[in-house]
Every structure is written in structure tokens, then in C-alpha cells.
Amino acid sequence: MGELLIITKGVARLLMDAARDLLPIVVVIAFFQAVVIREPLPNLTDILVGAAFVVVGLAFFVRGLEMGLFPLGEAMAQAFAKKGSLVWLTVFAFALGFGTTVAEPALIAVAAEAASTAAEGGLIGSDQASLTDYAYGLRMTVAVSVGFAIVIGVVRIIKGWPIQWLIVAGYLCIVVLTFFAPPEIVGIAYDSGGVTTSTITVPLVTALGVGLATSIRGRNPMTDGFGLIAFASLTPMMFVMVYGMVY
Amino acid sequence: MDLIHHILSTGWVTLFDVVPIAAILVFFQAVAIRRAPPNPKRIAVGFLYVLIGLTLFLVGLEMALFPIGETMAHQLTDPQFLGGDALLGRVNWLDYRWVYVFAAAIGFATTVAEPSLIAVALKAEQISGGAINATGLRIAVAIGVAVGVSLGAYRIVSGIPLHWFIIAGYVVVIVQTVWASKFIIALAYDSGGVTTSTVTVPVVTALGLGLASTIPGRSPLLDGFGLIAFASLFPIMAVLAYANLAAWLQRRRQLRDQNGQEETIP
Numbered sequence: 001m002g003e004l005l006i007i008t009k010g011v012a013r014l015l016m017d018a019a020r021d022l023l024p025i026v027v028v029i030a031f032f033q034a035v036v037i038r039e040p041l042p043n044l045t046d047i048l049v050g051a052a053f054v055v056v057g058l059a060f061f062v063r064g065l066e067m068g069l070f071p072l073g074e075a076m077a078q079a080f081a082k083k084g085s086l087v088w089l090t091v092f093a094f095a096l097g098f099g100t101t102v103a104e105p106a107l108i109a110v111a112a113e114a115a116s117t118a119a120e121g122g123l124i125g126s127d128q129a130s131l132t133d134y135a136y137g138l139r140m141t142v143a144v145s146v147g148f149a150i151v152i153g154v155v156r157i158i159k160g161w162p163i164q165w166l167i168v169a170g171y172l173c174i175v176v177l178t179f180f181a182p183p184e185i186v187g188i189a190y191d192s193g194g195v196t197t198s199t200i201t202v203p204l205v206t207a208l209g210v211g212l213a214t215s216i217r218g219r220n221p222m223t224d225g226f227g228l229i230a231f232a233s234l235t236p237m238m239f240v241m242v243y244g245m246v247y
Numbered sequence: 248m249d250l251i252h253h254i255l256s257t258g259w260v261t262l263f264d265v266v267p268i269a270a271i272l273v274f275f276q277a278v279a280i281r282r283a284p285p286n287p288k289r290i291a292v293g294f295l296y297v298l299i300g301l302t303l304f305l306v307g308l309e310m311a312l313f314p315i316g317e318t319m320a321h322q323l324t325d326p327q328f329l330g331g332d333a334l335l336g337r338v339n340w341l342d343y344r345w346v347y348v349f350a351a352a353i354g355f356a357t358t359v360a361e362p363s364l365i366a367v368a369l370k371a372e373q374i375s376g377g378a379i380n381a382t383g384l385r386i387a388v389a390i391g392v393a394v395g396v397s398l399g400a401y402r403i404v405s406g407i408p409l410h411w412f413i414i415a416g417y418v419v420v421i422v423q424t425v426w427a428s429k430f431i432i433a434l435a436y437d438s439g440g441v442t443t444s445t446v447t448v449p450v451v452t453a454l455g456l457g458l459a460s461t462i463p464g465r466s467p468l469l470d471g472f473g474l475i476a477f478a479s480l481f482p483i484m485a486v487l488a489y490a491n492l493a494a495w496l497q498r499r500r501q502l503r504d505q506n507g508q509e510e511t512i513p
Contacts, residue, residue, distance in 0.1 A: 050311025060300030068293020
């Protein structure tokens with residue numbers, strides 16, 4: 001009986017937290033509908049059912065994170081650190097970055113839109129084959145750039161390089177490339193940095209970084225463990241602009 | 248019936264998001280590490296929970312948030328609603344004031360509900376031993392997104408080239424980095440990338456495309472992009488600013504404590 005009570009309490013807490021996370025969206029939409037747009041909401045039942053799904057889904061996700069993704073990411077990082085094989089760790093980092101990005105739905109959507117922009121700007125032919133080629137090439141470029149970013153990030157953690165120098169160098173690269181890349185691609189390149197990091201990748205990659213920094217002597221999980229996501233959202237911008245220049 | 252179909256098809260798509268990642272993890276466990284992780288059963292259940300959670304989350308968003316978000320973005324950028332110069336085909340940036348308010352509000356609200364950000368904030372709170380508060384961090388990031396998306400909407404209305412804003416933003420981030428504590432820098436840089444995923448991207452993109460397609464002289468393809476870039480740059484500034492402020496307040500408190508002690512000791 002006691003165990004059941006603890007579980008019920010845990011579930012209630014998760015649901016409460018999730019409902020609290022959703023509250024701002026509800027307030028914003030209600031305010032704009034009532035005060036600014038002044039029209040009744042269509043499909044109120046759909047909205048209520050949908051909101052309930054979001055709350056339950058978020059609660060499951062957070063629980064799964066703590067049970068599965070976080071411990072696994074950290075355990076793997078520690079196992080790699082103990083093994084001491086830089087080659088395996090690098091291959092793993094690249095595979096994780098590339099593998100989680102290449103099938104990312106947001107990226108597929110952005111690549112398709114980028115192809116139509118490029119066709120409209122006269123950079124490529126507007127037939128279906130060249131559109132598909134362009135979008136595919138762009139997707140591969142972004143996926144490789146994210147793999148590369150995780151590798152650089154992991155090497156940084158091992159060597160203990162301060163993150164700010166690498167990030168500032170990245171910013172400079174992006175600024176310089178901006179003036180040489182075709183203007184049509186710049187907006188897409190800037191956006192591509194944000195869309196690559198999916199909801200499953202982020203917790204895994206964060207746990208990997210923190211786990212590595214925890215198990216390597218002399219590294220601090222706070223200053224050295226974070227930063228992998230930062231690289232993963234910087235390199236796609238560079239790679240996409242270069243892609244726009246050479247294609 | 249429709250609902251069940253929707254849940255199953257979304258679950259199928261989510262499964263395909265998870266399978267490549269799981270395959271990579273299993274491969275490296277088997278070939279490189281060659282030892283099972285601790286508690287494999289618990290981890291498997293955790294993955295299952297993530298899968299169920301994301302599926303329900305996406306189904307719920309598609310039912311409740313995305314249609315309203317898109318409708319509202321269209322309604323707010325409609326010349327009939329804006330009135331004034333917009334009806335005459337002219338662009339007066341002040342006519343769009345509700346768009347900026349909506350952009351900021353929805354940017355803030357969707358970021359608070361962003362699962363990736365929840366993950367990173369939980370981890371940061373855990374390894375900083377509570378020095379970083381998960382809710383505080385998420386609110387700082389959400390304020391950053393609010394300012395970013397609102398400014399991005401103004402950029403689409405005004406037609407100023409995107410790269411000037413981004414370059415100016417980089418300069419601000421670099422200056423802030425010089426003053427920030429080493430403790431927070433990596434986390435701040437990370438918070439840029441994690442804010443823009445499942446919830447924020449669709450709503451913000453709809454807003455950008457709605458704006459760019461109703462404002463005369465803007466092309467949805469050229470000007471509709473760029474809001475995400477704003478939404479991933481400004482959280483970095485917000486988190487660094489939060490850290491700068493916290494450090495400054497703490498220094499002031501310490502100074503005051505020292506002074507107070509000197510006064511009580513005669």
C-alpha cells in the first residue's frame with residue numbers, strides 16, 4: 001500500500017510540473033483570443049484533449065529522461081573514458097552527431113525549402129531532380145557538420161580547451177562567410193543552426209559531455225561538460241554557407 | 248478512431264527518430280565498450296517512456312497548439328486586422344505592435360514548455376549542486392527567446408538585413424563572455440541550441456511565414472527565415488546577463504555584509 005502511495009505521489013508531481021510548464025501557452029493564447037482577436041476558439045474539445053495529451057506526454061518524457069537517456073549517456077561516457085581509446089570515442093561522437101541529425105524531420109523540411117529558394121534565386125535548375133539533389137546534399141552537409149561538431153566538442157573536453165576561444169573563432173568564421181555566401185542561402189544557413197538539435201539528441205549529448213568531464217581527472221562538469229550543443233548549432237551555419245558557395 | 252490513428256502514426260514517426268539513435272548506442276556498447284550498462288532493464292523502460300511521452304506530446308501539440316498558433320499568426324498579420332497604412336499597402340512598423348507583443352509572448356511560453364530545455368536545465372541544476380536553479384535558468388532562456396523573436400518580427404517588418412542583427416548579437420555575446428564567470432559560459436552557449444526544437448520551431452516559423460507573405464515587398468522565402476536564428480542567439484545573451492546580474496548582486500551583498508559586520512563590532 002505504501003509503495004503505491006509513493007508511486008501515485010510521484011506521478012501526481014510529474015503531472016503537476018508538466019501542467020505548470022504548459023500554463024504560459026494557455027495564458028498567451030487565451031489573452032490574445034479574448035482581448036486582441038476577439039473571436040471564439042474553434043474546436044474547444046480538440047484543444048482540451050490535446051492539452052491533456054501534452055501534459056501526460058511531457059510527464060512521461062521527463063521520467064524517461066531520468067531513467068534511460070541520462071544514465072545511459074553518462075555510463076557510456078564513463079566507459080569510454082576508462083577504456084582510454086580516443087579513436088573509439090571520436091568515431092562514436094561522429095556517429096552520434098551524424099546519425100541523429102541526418103533523419104531529423106525539421107532538417108528535411110528546411111532542406112526542401114532551401115532548395116526551392118535556391119531555384120527561385122536561379123542558383124540551380126527548377127526541375128525536380130536538381131531540387132532533390134540540392135536538398136539531399138544540404139542535408140548530408142548539415143549532418144556531417146554536426147558529427148564534426150560533436151567530435152571537436154569531445155576533443156575540447158579531453159584537452160580542457162576553454163570553450164570561448166573556439167566559439168569566438170566560429171563566430172568570426174560565420175561573419176566572414178556571410179559576406180561571401182549567396183544572399184539567398186544566408187537566412188537558411190543561420191536557421192539551420194537551430195533546427196539540428198532534436199529532443200532526443202540534446203539529453204544524450206548533454207549526458208555524454210557531463211559524463212566525460214566527470215570521469216576525466218582535472219575537468220569540471222560545469223565548465224567543461226556543457227558546450228557540445230553549442231558547437232552543434234554553430235558548425236551547420238558555416239557548412240551550409242560553404243555549401244551555398246561551392247554548389 | 249481518428250485520434251487512435253493519429254497517435255499510432257505519430258508513434259511510428261517518433262519510433263523512426265529513436266531507432267537510429269538506439270542502433271548507434273547498441274552498436275557502440277556491443278563493439279567498443281563490450282559490457283552491458285548498469286540497469287539495462289531500467290534504461291529500456293526509460294527509452295520506452297521517452298517514446299510514449301514524445302508521441303503523446305506531439306499528438307497533443309498538433310491537436311491543440313499548432314492550428315491555433317498558425318491561425319493566430321495569420322489573423323494578427325492580416326491587413327484587415329492591422330488597419331491603418333497596411334490597408335493601403337504601405338508598411339508602418341507601428342501598425343504591427345500586436346505582432347511584436349504576440350511574438351514575445353508566444354516565444355516565452357513555448358520555450359518554457361520545450362522538453363530539450365527541461366532536460367538541460369535539470370542536468371545543470373543537478374551537477375551545480377543547486378547553485379543553478381532549473382526554473383530560473385528556463386525563465387532566463389525564455390526571456391531571451393521572447394526578445395529575440397519579437398526583434399526578429401520587427402526585422403521582417405522593417406526589412407533590415409538579417410546579418411546585421413546577428414553580427415551585432417555576436418559582438419554583444421563576446422563582450423558579455425569577457426565579464427561572465429567561467430562557470431556559466433559553456434551552459435549559456437548551449438542554451439542557444441536547445442531552445443529551438445519541438446514546440447517553438449513550428450509556431451515561430453508560422454509567424455515568420457505569415458508576416459513575410461502579408462507584408463508588401465517581402466518574400467516568404469527570403470524574409471520568412473531568420474526568426475529561428477534570433478531565437479537561438481538571444482538566449483545566450485539572456486543567460487550570460489542572468490549570470491552577470493547574479494554575480495553582481497552577490498558581490499554587493501558580500502560588501503554589505505562586510506560593512507554590516509564592521510558596524511556591529513565597535
